[in-house]
Amino acid sequence: MSGLKTNNRAVKWLDSRLPIVSTMNHHLVDYPAPRNLNYLWNFGSLAGIVLVVMIVTGILLAMQYTPHVDHAFDSVERIMRDVNYGWLVRYIHMNGASFFFIVVYAHMLRGLYYGSYKAPREVLWGLGVIILLLMMATAFMGYVLPWGQMSFWGATVITNLFSAIPWGIGDALVTWLWGGFSVDNPTLNRFFALHYLLPFVIVAVVFLHLWALHAFGSNNPLGIDAKGPQDKIPFHPYYTVKDMFGLGVFLIIFAAFVFYAPNYMGHPDNYIEANPLVTPAHIVPEWYFLPFYAMLRAITFDISIPFTGIVLIEAKLGGVLVMFGSIILLFFLPWLDSSPVRSARFRPLYKQFFWLLVIAAVVLGYVGAMPPEQPWVTVGQIATAYYFIHFLIILPLLSKLERPKPLPASISEPVLRSGNQSTEKA
């Protein structure tokens, strides 16, 4: 590769045999990035760093953890009490899971707002949705490992969802997933094995995600393509230093939780050892699953053919389909929203519906934490309906009906015109 300039003979020798140095130089140093990326573009690299932190702390924890129903809870407490700085490693891992989701949700919302999923970045977006699904599976299984009450009952509720699959498959599938007739030692063992495996699968998909990203480069707040070299700047030093600064801000907030409110995002019941004979008063998942949990519980009615009483989809299966459908839907987003304009900054109507979607997601999160009683059931149903209407009806209609504002001629035009002022007013 031509970009690498070095007089170091060892580097030249290695690079001519394995062009690893020039490839890294190409993707991390010289890599041209739009000059107008705002701080919302920090969340991508931040997610990568959090993934590494989770893998490192996770491996350290695995060295001290025992995946057995009789020892798991106590082995975690041994980490908290007797292992040197075990409390630190465990609190980083525990809160890191929550912060991973905060960062990734921010990353996704940025993509939604600025239309980063649109052509030619559909595959990039789809790989991101795969990463989200892998993260959810990993987080769910990781939460089971401390073998507290919420671990056990959360695992019971979620694995039981698969029993909603009809044609006699469901129950057999659940037994197969459990490795027995309830969540028990075989379940804990395989969840540990998979919880160790999946993060490395995530790393692999992250590489594909970056590969797809670097095929066309980053989108930007204006959502228009770069017109020439004046629209781009090298990744290093401009975005390396900007990402480092963002990382510092992130770490301050993260440290505040790890050191001063380490159990704020957890549930007290998970400090009670799992007991299959005692069901907690309210089984709630971790906060990052609450919107999806609310969608699962929103379908409280069977779907049947009118006037015949023939049930097509039972309520339980309906809830499961809606919950998984809410994520599967995201794969089709690039085709549901066919407006050629990417950034919400030039789409006045889309911008409003975007914020409605955010409100619906927050409302769903709130409903997911409440007991399944009125008025929360109805509120959850309305918010769930909006979520699907947003993607399936509003976006396709907007693509046809909305009149976008005029786009700037190039990235550098408004940047240079506004001088030192921030161009970010969205």
Added chain:
Amino acid sequence: MKKLAIIAAAAAFLGLAQAPTVQAAEEVEIPSRDWSFDGLFGTFDRAKQQRGLQVYREVCAACHGLRLVSFRNLADLGYNEEEIRTIAADYQVEDGPDGDGEMFMRDGSASDRFPPPFANENAARAANGGAYPPDLSLITKARADGSNYLYHLLTGYQDPPADVEMMDGMYYNAYFPGHQIAMAPPLMEGVVDYADGTPATVSQMAEDVTYFLTWAAEPHMEARKIMGMKVILFLLIFTGLLYAVKRKIWADLH
């Protein structure tokens, strides 16, 4: 400013997501007390912890275990090795098998954990009218707002209101979920005789044992908060420097 807005939004979202969970788990509002271990610089109080240990040993330990705490951990409370050996030796611990294959009892040592009050759950239930006294090692973390909850539970015994029908063998407690608790009021004025001469009122004993059990649930809290202060101070300076570097590097673009 934008970043602040993002942080605020994230914090608000967390707050929203968290608040109802806590609300759903509690049926009674638990008042907050001032604890020395609250706040950024919070520390435990050695005298209160030591008195709390005495309350645990002389009152709670009759029914409640403390299975995750070792005698050696009591060094955190300010006891020296000799004192810890003396405390441990008050307990009989099952050991073995010996050369003949027999289990035997011996005095506790510093490395032993607090022995359980009952051989197993069934024995505990049989001795307590069917109720199972929970282990107290993690009790302040296993209940929402645990330290406040524990103090108010211990001081919250009352005569039941006229309209409440009490079940057999249950006691009315203002703070227990459902208000009917199988544990008889454990603390009576003067039930322990404090070595330091502190009057053993119910409120004093409840406070002391809460200090002890909050430590038992989170023994590294002081180290955690001290380290947090150093880490965050470092990060503030480091991030400030990074911001200056970022401004400098980006200056030539505008």
